[in-house]
Amino acid sequence: MNQPFESSSSGDYPSISSDPALVGIQRDRVETPHRDRFELLSAFIDSELSALEYQQVEKWLASDPTAQKLHHQLLKLRQGLQTMPVPVASQSPEQTLERVLSRLEPRPSFNFAWGTAAMIAIVTAALTGLIPNKAIFEVAEQPSNVTAARTFDSQPLKIALDQPILPIPSVDLKPVGTFPNPSSSSYPD
Amino acid sequence: MSYSIPITWSRTEAVLSRSVQPEKLSNYDLVIRCQSGLRPDRAVFSELVRRFQSHLDRVLYNLAPDWQDRSDLAQEVWIRVYRNLKRLQEPAKFQGWMVRIATNLFYDELRKRKRHKSPISLDAPLSLEDGELGWEIPSDEPGPSETLGQQEFYEQLQSAIAHLPESFRTTIVLREIQGMAYEEIAEITGVSLGTVKSRISRARLRLQQQLQPYLTD
Numbered sequence: 168m169n170q171p172f173e174s175s176s177s178g179d180y181p182s183i184s185s186d187p188a189l190v191g192i193q194r195d196r197v198e199t200p201h202r203d204r205f206e207l208l209s210a211f212i213d214s215e216l217s218a219l220e221y222q223q224v225e226k227w228l229a230s231d232p233t234a235q236k237l238h239h240q241l242l243k244l245r246q247g248l249q250t251m252p253v254p255v256a257s258q259s260p261e262q263t264l265e266r267v268l269s270r271l272e273p274r275p276s277f278n279f280a281w282g283t284a285a286m287i288a289i290v291t292a293a294l295t296g297l298i299p300n301k302a303i304f305e306v307a308e309q310p311s312n313v314t315a316a317r318t319f320d321s322q323p324l325k326i327a328l329d330q331p332i333l334p335i336p337s338v339d340l341k342p343v344g345t346f347p348n349p350s351s352s353s354y355p356d
Numbered sequence: 357m358s359y360s361i362p363i364t365w366s367r368t369e370a371v372l373s374r375s376v377q378p379e380k381l382s383n384y385d386l387v388i389r390c391q392s393g394l395r396p397d398r399a400v401f402s403e404l405v406r407r408f409q410s411h412l413d414r415v416l417y418n419l420a421p422d423w424q425d426r427s428d429l430a431q432e433v434w435i436r437v438y439r440n441l442k443r444l445q446e447p448a449k450f451q452g453w454m455v456r457i458a459t460n461l462f463y464d465e466l467r468k469r470k471r472h473k474s475p476i477s478l479d480a481p482l483s484l485e486d487g488e489l490g491w492e493i494p495s496d497e498p499g500p501s502e503t504l505g506q507q508e509f510y511e512q513l514q515s516a517i518a519h520l521p522e523s524f525r526t527t528i529v530l531r532e533i534q535g536m537a538y539e540e541i542a543e544i545t546g547v548s549l550g551t552v553k554s555r556i557s558r559a560r561l562r563l564q565q566q567l568q569p570y571l572t573d
Contacts, residue, residue: 209557213531215538240564240571247567248517248532251510253417258427260409264402267434 208234212241378403387447396438405434408454415455418529419462421518429465433458455534459544466522509570516566520559527552528559 210216211224227234378400381389386404390396412433416426436457444453517525527545530536542552564571
């Protein structure tokens with residue numbers, strides 16, 4: 168691990184990509200030490216190394232031009248990845264927003280709307296008397312005589328205000344001071 | 357004679373914040389406004405979508421460049437943001453939180469699609485279980501001339517990323533574009549820290565090899 172970059176068996180580090188003979192053929196022999204060092208450098212630019220590893224890579228970078236070049240290329244690659252434009256989305260933010268909001272606040276469905284309207288109509292009709300309450304709630308059949316009695320009972324009470332309810336007996340009225348004499352014979356003895 | 361009205365600063369701040377139009381709020385205040393009330397206010401939430409949609413598109417494009425239904429995924433992200441925004445403890449970290457939601461959704465969807473994936477053709481590139489990345493022989497085509505601009509570099513980069521094996525592409529995207537730490541990536545992708553480290557390194561190596569003419573000054 169303390170090997171400098173240029174001491175690898177393949178010479179210059181980036182030569183893996185430029186020498187087709189090394190690709191695949193000498194992979195087992197050459198790739199592993201390269202990969203270890205490359206992995207260290209990769210983790211170095213991500214700040215994911217231990218203190219010891221960090222010092223090791225810093226030493227390489229200070230003394231190895233190939234390592235410096237590779238480090239520079241990786242930073243450039245990172246910059247490219249972070250600034251790379253992406254194709255314009257097929258849907259604009261406004262379209263996305265419209266669809267999201269329609270899913271978050273769904274409109275009432277056709278059936279639900281009709282059901283609600285029907286319920287409101289029934290309740291309104293019941294309250295305003297268009298539908299007789301008895302017709303809704305009465306279940307058992309009523310006997311005919313009860314119906315008759317109810318019809319009789321339901322006749323209104325009529326009172327003639329100019330006539331007494333009961334007949335009043337008539338009385339002869341005499342003038343005051345003309346009471347009959349008690350000694351007179353008008354009363355039997 | 358002057359009179360002072362006792363009023364707490366937070367109340368004043370809240371009242372002032374409510375009086376400001378959503379377009380004029382900072383990102384931090386916008387998130388705070390969305391978190392007040394039972395549900396985010398429609399106008400405020402709309403502004404949030406307008407501001408962060410392009411970043412979300414970018415994240416989803418890099419994760420799934422060949423998916424035609426990325427806009428459906430974006431909608432699902434915003435639904436989850438709307439429903440869970442009150443749980444976000446640090447409003448300043450909204451963008452990272454949203455990206456995390458997007459990444460988790462992407463992985464859920466990826467697992468579903470893998471379950472229904474048809475057998476790989478023998479002509480397809482070999483991919484081992486741990487995500488082995490093969491080596492490619494450099495093209496015989498001539499390298500870019502000095503006059504090739506940044507646009508061509510970006511096109512080549514997009515193509516190179518899109519052709520990375522899926523496990524390598526998502527790992528390098530999570531690291532380079534979403535800025536996640538290795539530990540977070542390991543947690544999301546369900547692999548060890550060592551595998552994350554290795555995948556990032558090998559993805560970089562592949563990209564560095566393919567794009568070397570553009571990376572050399």
